[in-house]
Amino acid sequence: MYIDRLILQNFRNYDNLNIEFSPGLNFIIGENGIGKTNILEAIYIASNIRSFRNIPDSEIIRWGENYYYCKSLIKENEYRKFEVGCNIDNGNVRKKIKIDDREIKKASDYFGKLLTVVFIPVDINIVSGSPDLRRRFFDSVISKIDPSYFEVLNKYKKILSSRNTILKQLKEKRSNYYNELDIWDSMFADSSYFIVKKREEFIEEFSKLFSLSYEKIAGTDSVPVIEYNSSIKSMHRDEILSELQQRRDKDILFGSTGIGPQRDDYLFLNNKRLFVNYASQGQKRIAAISLKISECDIIEKITEKKSLILIDDIFSELDKNRRENMIGLFQRGNQVIFTMTNSGYFDSMNVISTYKRFLVNYAGITEN
């Protein structure tokens, strides 16, 4: 699938924007702070409802306005028109999402219909940051290829906070909630069994693809693998339940649940050594890029659809050779939209696909 046209109103610095992309490669070139990334952000929102910058919608609305609107017209896909509108009224944010003119009420019905993979400089934190960032990344990838995972994950989050609330009440001995705790234990065991099993199956497949693309970029370097690390790995539903009941006193003491998917991590290992402990900044960058390339690979493998690839300025960190390697890697039949600050990068690339070039400055965006 590819995006044919993007139409924006009051989105960040754009009051009105209407651009037509090439189905091949697209290069958006301009100085820092001119609004290149905003274009990628708009396409990402059309696909994921939320921004990759992790900020409230009210900040995306153009200064002084009270709404934004974003429409993406997609080709070679089952669904053609994706619209996200957001309106702020007396501090209340209201968002309306539509696919092919039909309003969508549940996020799980929206996910996975417009597939995008985004490469941003902060991706490196997935490799070297806290476990929470890795869980979030892998959760989003699994949700794209399996909407039932997304649905169970949302339920599970609510079950976990309900259970934790009961634990805190028991700790303060406010009431006798033991009967009720049994119910949440049972629901927790059901949903976490489902999640952990999906994660295990997923990572086994994903790790192979990851190692493969790491090898392609880094060449001779020793290649890391990803291992899924869970407190309830390979446990059956009833084993999780009895584990929960065994550690009940401890959980009450801490007022929180000590085992489960919320404590999981994904480890990057090389001969049992932790990758982050010895890897250089460059190696971490390669690992981050490999994660995203494997995301494209696994989506293609399972859904048989080509994702739209969005690449935000990851070139400035790489030397000329690596840059050329990367461009080669991305000419794989997907539509790719790059942003870059320096048109010199573009001139030095060996582009074989059809492409379009856009220049962004204070006057707006022009094709050239």
Place this chain on the structure above:
Amino acid sequence: MSNPSKYLDDLIREFSKLPGIGTKSASRLAFHILNMAVEDTERLIDSIVSLKKNIGTCIICGGISDEERCSICRNESRDSGLICIVENARDVLTIESTGKYSGLYHVLMGLISPLDGIGPEELNISSLIKRCGSNDVREVILALNSTVEGDATTLYLAKILSNLGIKVTRIARGLPVGADLEFADCATIIKSIEGRVEL
């Protein structure tokens, strides 16, 4: 914004507190009332006031009632061995509108939701247990929403009611009647397949 009349302002403000009514609808309603005959407005006010004064909750099922016991609980032709458990009094009206259910009801007045500070003690459960213990109740149907709170409440009630030796059932989950399979979400389809019936 200032309206020419303080009385109009007051009524619009009161109307816009109602669910589903914004300022625009509220002002349309207020203007409509302004143009109504005095006796019509009095009838309207009377019906609102007598609703508030006369309706209470049924001491047996917890549903709405004009008397101590509601018309459903008083009706002797209904099957008193069958109780359908619902979240609120409106659900009773929804099920009654089908005309196909002949048992009695029990209204919980909420669902277990620790995040909202609602536990079993806050719900109309103790009277349910009393009902199930003393009467000739054969079967209890749990007709609660398919949400995390609904599921938790269903599990909780199933556990205590089956301890009393009563048959506990839950309403079926799956495709709505007349729905297109193509437009159903994954979870609904999975539930439909799990809950298939032999023909």
